[in-house]
Amino acid sequence: xxxxxxxxxxxxxxLANGDPVVWQIITLSLRVSSVATAIGMLIGLPLGYVLGxxxxxxxxxxxxxxxxxxxTGMGLPPVVVGxxxxxxxxxxxxxxxxxxxxxxxxxxxxxxxxxTPLIAGVSAAAVGAxxxxxxxxARSLGAGRLAEGLLTLNxxxxxxxxxxxxxxxxxxxxxxxVMMVGGNIEGYTRVMTTAIVTETRMGNTGNAIALAFILLGxxxxxxxxxTWLQHMGAAYER
Amino acid sequence: xxxxxxxxPILRAEGIRKSYxxxxxxxxxxxxxxxxxxxxxxxxxxxxxxxxxRILGLLERPDAGRVLLDGRELSARxxxxxxxxxxLFQKPYLFRGTVGENVAYGLKARRxxxxxxxxxxxxxxxxxxxPGFAGRDARTLSGGEGQRAxxxxxxxxxxxxxxxxxxxSYMDPLNKERLTREFAEILRGEGVTxxxxxxxxxxxxxxxxxxxxxxxGRFVASGPLDQVMTAPSSTWTASxxxxxxxxxxxxxxxxxxxxxVEAGEARLYGISDLPVGSQVLVSVRPEDVTLFSDTxxxxxxxxxxxxxxxxxxxxxxxxxxxxxxxxxxxxxASLVSRAAVSELGIAEGTPVVAAxxxxxxxxxxxxxxx
Numbered sequence: 001x002x003x004x005x006x007x008x009x010x011x012x013x014x015l016a017n018g019d020p021v022v023w024q025i026i027t028l029s030l031r032v033s034s035v036a037t038a039i040g041m042l043i044g045l046p047l048g049y050v051l052g053x054x055x056x057x058x059x060x061x062x063x064x065x066x067x068x069x070x071x072t073g074m075g076l077p078p079v080v081v082g083x084x085x086x087x088x089x090x091x092x093x094x095x096x097x098x099x100x101x102x103x104x105x106x107x108x109x110x111x112x113x114x115x116t117p118l119i120a121g122v123s124a125a126a127v128g129a130x131x132x133x134x135x136x137x138a139r140s141l142g143a144g145r146l147a148e149g150l151l152t153l154n155x156x157x158x159x160x161x162x163x164x165x166x167x168x169x170x171x172x173x174x175x176x177x178v179m180m181v182g183g184n185i186e187g188y189t190r191v192m193t194t195a196i197v198t199e200t201r202m203g204n205t206g207n208a209i210a211l212a213f214i215l216l217g218x219x220x221x222x223x224x225x226x227t228w229l230q231h232m233g234a235a236y237e238r
Numbered sequence: 239x240x241x242x243x244x245x246x247p248i249l250r251a252e253g254i255r256k257s258y259x260x261x262x263x264x265x266x267x268x269x270x271x272x273x274x275x276x277x278x279x280x281x282x283x284x285x286x287x288x289x290x291x292r293i294l295g296l297l298e299r300p301d302a303g304r305v306l307l308d309g310r311e312l313s314a315r316x317x318x319x320x321x322x323x324x325x326l327f328q329k330p331y332l333f334r335g336t337v338g339e340n341v342a343y344g345l346k347a348r349r350x351x352x353x354x355x356x357x358x359x360x361x362x363x364x365x366x367x368x369p370g371f372a373g374r375d376a377r378t379l380s381g382g383e384g385q386r387a388x389x390x391x392x393x394x395x396x397x398x399x400x401x402x403x404x405x406x407s408y409m410d411p412l413n414k415e416r417l418t419r420e421f422a423e424i425l426r427g428e429g430v431t432x433x434x435x436x437x438x439x440x441x442x443x444x445x446x447x448x449x450x451x452x453x454x455g456r457f458v459a460s461g462p463l464d465q466v467m468t469a470p471s472s473t474w475t476a477s478x479x480x481x482x483x484x485x486x487x488x489x490x491x492x493x494x495x496x497x498x499v500e501a502g503e504a505r506l507y508g509i510s511d512l513p514v515g516s517q518v519l520v521s522v523r524p525e526d527v528t529l530f531s532d533t534x535x536x537x538x539x540x541x542x543x544x545x546x547x548x549x550x551x552x553x554x555x556x557x558x559x560x561x562x563x564x565x566x567x568x569x570x571a572s573l574v575s576r577a578a579v580s581e582l583g584i585a586e587g588t589p590v591v592a593a594x595x596x597x598x599x600x601x602x603x604x605x606x607x608x
Contacts, residue, residue, distance in 0.1 A: 151333060157334075
């Protein structure tokens with residue numbers, strides 16, 4: 001019990017003093033995961049829109065296959081992603097020429113692979129819940145494909161927000177992929193999750209707990225924002 | 239608009255076929271809608287009305303056939319073609335945002351400048367009876383207000399053809415009746431060519447100039463409203479319109495525009511141009527048939543047709559009772575008030591006389607009808 005108490009005191013001290021190593025780790029985590037989520041949105045939202053609108057209208061075999069892939073991808077173990085990205089980026093791998101292994105770029109790449117199916121899968125379900133007639137109505141009023149898509153995503157925005165949060169939550173908290181492709185290099189590719197492992201192993205429980213609290217606080221902040229936005233949406237719809 | 243352009247068909251569909259999972263859902267050889275008129279597409283659920291409307295609105299592609307506007311073929315792929323039409327669905331399907339933003343949606347898609355946009359939105363909201371609603375949140379509207387806003391959203395883009403898919407089917411009866419009247423007035427006022435899908439004859443009566451009845455994907459009747467609604471050519475169409483099957487007969491005489499038809503033992507009289515000797519179908523709407531007791535002296539009136547028969551069926555129809563009078567293999571339905579039925583002492587098996595005017599009796603050629 002006293003160990004936890006003293007660790008928490010240590011955590012508070014670290015945060016209050018603005019320890020540069022800790023802050024570097026936090027900002028790198030946020031940067032890598034935000035960029036990965038943003039890229040995941042660029043791929044996952046259009047994919048989710050197409051899946052959400054095609055499956056319910058046409059039941060095409062290809063769409064079903066992609067849905068199967070996306071659903072499997074939503075439960076993809078980060079360690080497996082890390083393994084394949086490491087192999088691809090290794091000197092003898094197909095992407096070895098880029099020299100990305102053990103860099104933040106490699107971590108972004110791995111996290112994009114994790115985030116995209118999450119964003120696509122959740123947004124597909126949200127888009128699928130928007131009545132087909134609403135899209136037809138927009139089309140009938142002269143909307144082009146892009147305008148129709150944007151309108152549909154806006155109608156489904158509660159679910160689309162959830163999709164984005166699911167993607168971000170999936171990558172900010174994962175450790176397997178960043179550990180393997182980033183290499184957990186201090187001051188370069190060490191992020192919150194890998195730092196927690198390292199600090200705990202080295203016996204620096206205070207640092208580990210400090211980072212754990214920050215990670216938790218982040219999750220709370222993100223979910224708080226989501227809940228607030230959804231609540232706003234609900235109040236607006238009434 | 240001159241009288242000449244008014245008579246020209248603006249919208250035309252030909253050779254339309256559509257199947258779902260191998261089942262033929264729609265087969266329309268020809269459909270024409272005249273400019274500035276309202277065409278009601280009648281039929282029961284699953285008849286293919288909505289499918290046809292979506293094909294006309296370029297929202298669904300047929301397996302075969304084409305849609306022409308002003309003689310030029312339209313393509314579902316071409317957004318410019320789509321912009322000449324506007325469609326309204328069963329529910330308003332208002333987008334997130336204000337009523338004004340909703341109504342302005344089609345104008346934005348057409349890149350109308352904001353000042354003109356605002357003016358047109360305000361003007362059309364006035365016309366549909368929602369003045370000053372532009373700033374209201376669209377999702378706070380009642381059902382009737384919502385459908386009016388949806389109508390405004392479609393009218394504001396001044397479509398050449400307006401397509402309405404059972405726009406009032408979700409309304410309660412009172413609102414429905416009021417809105418049907420208002421919609422009919424607005425559509426006439428705008429002079430916009432309209433295709434109006436409905437399963438409700440009363441709605442069709444209120445809005446339409448021309449009617450087509452779809453059954454299992456095919457037209458079973460089409461033409462001017464009063465002709466289609468009073469002269470069914472088949473048993474199915476008759477029952478859909480609440481009538482008894484048409485009576486088969488032959489014209490045996492003519493006198494001053496009135497044809498005398500021999501149908502079994504009975505003689506029937508109706509307005510017709512068909513020559514003596516024509517095989518014909520005779521029908522009359524239940525509203526036009528009066529019942530008299532068998533023993534009663536029938537007052538002298540212009541009801542030239544008198545059919546003696548037995549009551550074979552009585553069932554409620556709204557506040558009235560629908561009584562079927564049969565004789566041999568012909569039958570006529572009559573709408574009678576409950577009070578009249580009890581006064582006449584009518585029950586199944588009662589002998590009665592069904593009387594109706596020659597002017598209310600429709601005679602159509604039986605040729606081409608099996």
